[in-house]
Amino acid sequence: MFLVGLTGGIACGKSTVAKIFKEEYGCPVIDADIIARQVVEPGKPAYTKIKEVFGDGVFLSTGEINREKLGQIIFNDEVKRHQLNAIVHPAIKSEMLWQIVCTALKGHQFAILDIPLLFETRQMLPFVSFSIVVYCDEDQQLARLMQRNDLDEQAAQARISSQMSLKKKCELCTYVIDNTMTLDVTRDHVKQVHQLLQASNKHLLLRLGVLFLFVPLTLATVAICKFTGVL
The missing domain is CATH 1.20.5 (Single alpha-helices involved in coiled-coils or other helix-helix interfaces)
Structure with missing residues (x-):
């Protein structure tokens, strides 16, 4: 089994593309965002470390992490963002590798690794044979993020700026899926990439x-x- 890294800028439609791969083509998808939530559940080592570094102010009364509060901190403070990444990324990588092993044992030709920061952290890059970037233009990205997360323009731009530019990601990847137009057009692009992956003998x-x-x-x-x- 070979691995395909799926990434893109925030609010560019990566989750939509992952869903198409999974539901329409039966591709196994290992989602870093889901794993990221799992590794910081109460009682997990990363949860304890976040409390030590960021204090009780980033936790809800239920004991769960206040993601909105934590997001406000890390998207406006590069040092704090690096501190958080240093805590959670090793735990995410470990769990992803375990899920990869379990998926490989099922005999799949390839698996999709849905990783928002594939090129930023580079932690999983050595393991992927191909990479896909989901793209939309800057104005679309900003508008989608503001609407999706109910953010003002400044807050949305801060989150976009915390990631590598889409232009740079497109230069680094194997395939680009254009999500600037309709969902049907995006589906066509996914179909084309899926056919190319199926034709590979990497596995x-x-x-x-x-x-x-x-x-x-x-x-x-x-x-x-x-x-x-x-x-």
Whole structure:
């Protein structure tokens, strides 16, 4: 199984594209946003560390993290943003790798890794064979974010500026899915990319690589066991 990184700017339609891959083509999708919520649940190590670094002011009376308050802090303070990333990103990476192993055991040709900060953190880049950026123009992105999160223009722009520019992401990726037009047009673009991914033989190469690694290790283990009298 090979991995496909799916990313894009905030409010550009990445989740919509991930949903199309999953629901219309049956592709397994491992969602970093969902995992990010799981690793900061009460009692988790990342939860405890956030309380130590940011204090009780970023928590609700229920004990859960106040995401709106925390967002206001990190999107206006680069140092605080890096502190939070240093806490949660290793935990997210660990859980993603575990889910990748579980998905691979099911025999899929490839899996989609839905990661908003794929190029910013670079933590999962070594594992992906292809990358996809979901794109829309700057005015659309700003308007969508303001409407979706009920933000004023300044707050929305601060969140957009905290990420790598869409232009730079498009230069770094394998495929770009244009989400500036209608949903039907976006679906067509997803279909085209899905066909290209299906045509790839990366999964065969990876399986051969695992096989060539597994066979020598197995033979070496048998030889050691025989030499030591275990077999």
